Amino acid sequence: MKHIVDIIHIWYEEFSDILKDKGILIFILFVPIMYPLLYSFVYTNELVRQVPIAVVDENKSHFSREFIRKMDACTEIRIMSFCNDMEEARHLLMQQKVYGILRIPKSFTWDLNHGDQTYVGVYSDMCVMLYYKALLISATNVSLEMNKDIKVRRYMNNTTTRQDEISRMPIKYAYVQLYNPQSGFATFLIPPVLMLIIQQTLLLGIGMSMGRAREKNDGQIIPFNKYYKNAVKIVLGKGLVYFMIYIIMAIYMYTYVSKDFGLPQLGHYDTFIAFIIPFILSCIFFAMVLSSFVYRREDCIMLFVFLSVPILFMSGVTWPGSNIPAFWKYVSYIFPTTFGINGYVRINNMGASLYEVADEYHALWLQTGIYFFIACLIYYTHIFKCVAQIKKPIDIIEKI
Numbered sequence: 001m002k003h004i005v006d007i008i009h010i011w012y013e014e015f016s017d018i019l020k021d022k023g024i025l026i027f028i029l030f031v032p033i034m035y036p037l038l039y040s041f042v043y044t045n046e047l048v049r050q051v052p053i054a055v056v057d058e059n060k061s062h063f064s065r066e067f068i069r070k071m072d073a074c075t076e077i078r079i080m081s082f083c084n085d086m087e088e089a090r091h092l093l094m095q096q097k098v099y100g101i102l103r104i105p106k107s108f109t110w111d112l113n114h115g116d117q118t119y120v121g122v123y124s125d126m127c128v129m130l131y132y133k134a135l136l137i138s139a140t141n142v143s144l145e146m147n148k149d150i151k152v153r154r155y156m157n158n159t160t161t162r163q164d165e166i167s168r169m170p171i172k173y174a175y176v177q178l179y180n181p182q183s184g185f186a187t188f189l190i191p192p193v194l195m196l197i198i199q200q201t202l203l204l205g206i207g208m209s210m211g212r213a214r215e216k217n218d219g220q221i222i223p224f225n226k227y228y229k230n231a232v233k234i235v236l237g238k239g240l241v242y243f244m245i246y247i248i249m250a251i252y253m254y255t256y257v258s259k260d261f262g263l264p265q266l267g268h269y270d271t272f273i274a275f276i277i278p279f280i281l282s283c284i285f286f287a288m289v290l291s292s293f294v295y296r297r298e299d300c301i302m303l304f305v306f307l308s309v310p311i312l313f314m315s316g317v318t319w320p321g322s323n324i325p326a327f328w329k330y331v332s333y334i335f336p337t338t339f340g341i342n343g344y345v346r347i348n349n350m351g352a353s354l355y356e357v358a359d360e361y362h363a364l365w366l367q368t369g370i371y372f373f374i375a376c377l378i379y380y381t382h383i384f385k386c387v388a389q390i391k392k393p394i395d396i397i398e399k400i
Helices: 001-021 022-042 064-074 086-092 108-113 129-152 161-168 185-216 231-260 269-293 299-314 328-330 335-351 358-399
Strands: 051-057 077-083 102-106 121-124
Touching: 001 022, 001 077, 001 185, 001 231, 022 185, 022 231, 051 064, 051 086, 051 129, 064 077, 064 102, 064 108, 064 129, 077 129, 086 102, 086 129, 121 129, 121 335, 185 231, 185 269, 185 299, 231 269, 231 358, 269 299, 269 335, 269 358, 299 328, 299 335, 335 358
Parallel strands: 051 077, 051 102
Antiparallel strands: 102 121
């Protein structure tokens, strides 16, 4: 019973300190609530539409006008200007009045009529990759459609519409994109970002709490009283506060944010709860370990914020995991998000069961155990230091 009382007291002290500190409240309450809404709202349209482009038609023929007309019919781009030469189009691109250029060369019709392969120039402002994607996809689709029409014209022996259809597409195929049918940016980005927000806000919140404790206790991370004499109780008491807050935040992200913005949600709720528990625990104990390097409240911002983008890349979601060098792949295993992001995406977007994400699930429990043990060691050393500092003046007084 005494152990439970001690843990509850440590929990109460930590919770009270959080409520008194506006900085910590911002990181563990405001940011987890508002950031998912902000990211989801920014990318809610999923796709870039009507990207303005300029056209340089050096051919000015029936074929070139047909190509331009079909390009203008694409929903991804919008022809903003017709230019006489590339210099004029480049000037519009520099002024950001357009974000891409379509150039049809003089030899366009000549090559087609003589059975030679021709080309169309596509130039894009690479400041935003989505502009390039929209322009490239539109030009590729139009060129494929025109290729089919040219093939039909060259089959002079076709006598029926059905024969023309077979000439256009001898092998019929259906292109279906699994789990992200519209190739949307929000569907691809928001689920991993939600897991990243949980880890990073815990790092910042617990780090700031550690810095506050050092400032409050003359450089020590714990006060010297009867409740803070056992490292396991300290870790459990402090961790319980953040677990109670973040299990609610995780449910809020999974239910409200995903449903309100129409993101895919194929996984079962029970599977999500079973998976998110070890993820939150591993993040909490991982944050406790790293926050031992925080000596001032502001240090956590300099130490942890810059890690967000590298962690997202190393997770293997935004960059193919097979192309990540072995060294960085092993480095990524340090962070709970590496397993949390991959497991959550497969559960949420692909409807995976807990058995199908068993590797990530077991890895998170392993991290939880390792980081819990390290956190207990850290607090044990600080308890030993506190006792040593108290005993030292007593020994001096006895000698006098």
